[in-house]
Amino acid sequence: MAADGFLQIPYVYYVYLCLQMGYDCVEMENNIEAVLDTPLQTVVLVVVSLTLGLLAIKLLLILLKRLLLVSSLDNAIVRFVTTSIRVLLWVALLLHCMQLLDIPLGSMIALLSAIGVAIGLAIQDSIANVANGLVMIMTRPFKVGDYVRIGDDEGTIEELRLMNTVLSTAENKKLILPNKTVFTSRIVNFNTNPIRRIELFFSVDYSTDLDKAIAVTEKACHSCQTVLSSPSPRVELSRAAASSLDILVWVWCSSAEYWNTYFAVERAVFDAYKAEKIEIPFDQVTVSMRKDSPSRRPRTVKTEASK
Amino acid sequence: MNMEAIIDMVMPIWLYVRNTVYGWFVIIAVILMFLLIFKCYRSPLSIAMDKLRKLHPVLVRLSSRKSVPSRKRIRHIHVLLVRCGRFVQAYLYDHPSETAVSDAYRLISSADRAILALSLDSLQKNAQASKKVIRNAASLVSKAIDSIAR
Numbered sequence: 475m476a477a478d479g480f481l482q483i484p485y486v487y488y489v490y491l492c493l494q495m496g497y498d499c500v501e502m503e504n505n506i507e508a509v510l511d512t513p514l515q516t517v518v519l520v521v522v523s524l525t526l527g528l529l530a531i532k533l534l535l536i537l538l539k540r541l542l543l544v545s546s547l548d549n550a551i552v553r554f555v556t557t558s559i560r561v562l563l564w565v566a567l568l569l570h571c572m573q574l575l576d577i578p579l580g581s582m583i584a585l586l587s588a589i590g591v592a593i594g595l596a597i598q599d600s601i602a603n604v605a606n607g608l609v610m611i612m613t614r615p616f617k618v619g620d621y622v623r624i625g626d627d628e629g630t631i632e633e634l635r636l637m638n639t640v641l642s643t644a645e646n647k648k649l650i651l652p653n654k655t656v657f658t659s660r661i662v663n664f665n666t667n668p669i670r671r672i673e674l675f676f677s678v679d680y681s682t683d684l685d686k687a688i689a690v691t692e693k694a695c696h697s698c699q700t701v702l703s704s705p706s707p708r709v710e711l712s713r714a715a716a717s718s719l720d721i722l723v724w725v726w727c728s729s730a731e732y733w734n735t736y737f738a739v740e741r742a743v744f745d746a747y748k749a750e751k752i753e754i755p756f757d758q759v760t761v762s763m764r765k766d767s768p769s770r771r772p773r774t775v776k777t778e779a780s781k
Numbered sequence: 782m783n784m785e786a787i788i789d790m791v792m793p794i795w796l797y798v799r800n801t802v803y804g805w806f807v808i809i810a811v812i813l814m815f816l817l818i819f820k821c822y823r824s825p826l827s828i829a830m831d832k833l834r835k836l837h838p839v840l841v842r843l844s845s846r847k848s849v850p851s852r853k854r855i856r857h858i859h860v861l862l863v864r865c866g867r868f869v870q871a872y873l874y875d876h877p878s879e880t881a882v883s884d885a886y887r888l889i890s891s892a893d894r895a896i897l898a899l900s901l902d903s904l905q906k907n908a909q910a911s912k913k914v915i916r917n918a919a920s921l922v923s924k925a926i927d928s929i930a931r
Contacts, residue, residue: 515797526805533812540821619890702903
């Protein structure tokens, strides 16, 4: 094939590529010549097949996407499946058109395979993210809207993508974590169970009637609307600390109402202690003097008058 | 170049490609038929909007009843809300910058969690609390409808 003028440079590069790949350049040249000598009707046939084929693929994918949406498959998997099927159908259409042009497919497929291996090695981290993303979507350790801790990061799941997971932190920052990191980290999901237990500590003075303090605390917990009666709240003496008696409170609430319940119980117990005059002590230190301690030498300070 | 010459040039090409074109037209016609059957001409957002509009009066009616809805009813509403959420999410994938639709998706998820909480034993025994939860879910659905309509 005579490569003239500006075609020489890509032609030389094409020959270099063929030699590197170990393909027979002469055979490839003959194939390209055959394409260029194709009669007009075959070219029209290929153009018509390509156009109508692309239209058919687009319509088929719209249908497929709608059918998969109605199914129970996750949306991220639906997108992955439709994208994969789109690529496969495009490749099939391209191979069909190449067959119409009488281009032998064997060498082309071998070349594509080699390029595929090179690309796969280059983007292996991205592929790991996609693979981990697929596993996460299928195993569902969390779903959109759950509040989770992934490693040291905490936030509400905004979006589950194939390559990464998007969290919205309490400070309203968007955190984008690669799925490989998410999959290999420790995940704590605060929303999996419909109810959660809140643990609170309240301190009362040592002089307080303990039974009364516990009764008042229990009553205050029950007065909060979001505290569940089953499992019922538990109030016990946790420890006799240095300055106070520490009372432990366990209350249960629905996961969605966790913080509302937390603040409501804190406030209700504080108000109840105030109403019943139960003292909440400050930190105190008791100092005791020992009678048998050796007396220290009295210190005298000479003043002007004593001189 | 007169018409006869053009037709003489085009006819052999048409005869050559005719069967292929007919074949592709048949395939496209079959796909179009299935698209019409499954109503794929409608946007997923409009389907979600219709479902939410039908659900809202149901929730309002349930919140005014004295008894707690049965678990089967709760499950049915939950499945409906999940489906609406999926349609809205599918729309969001193609239009990620639409904040109003994103808000609607969050509201639908919150309504779904509220409805799921109704299946707890403590709420099943407490008609008053469950009425509040259903009312809350109805208000969330109403806000979601307004967000999508914006």
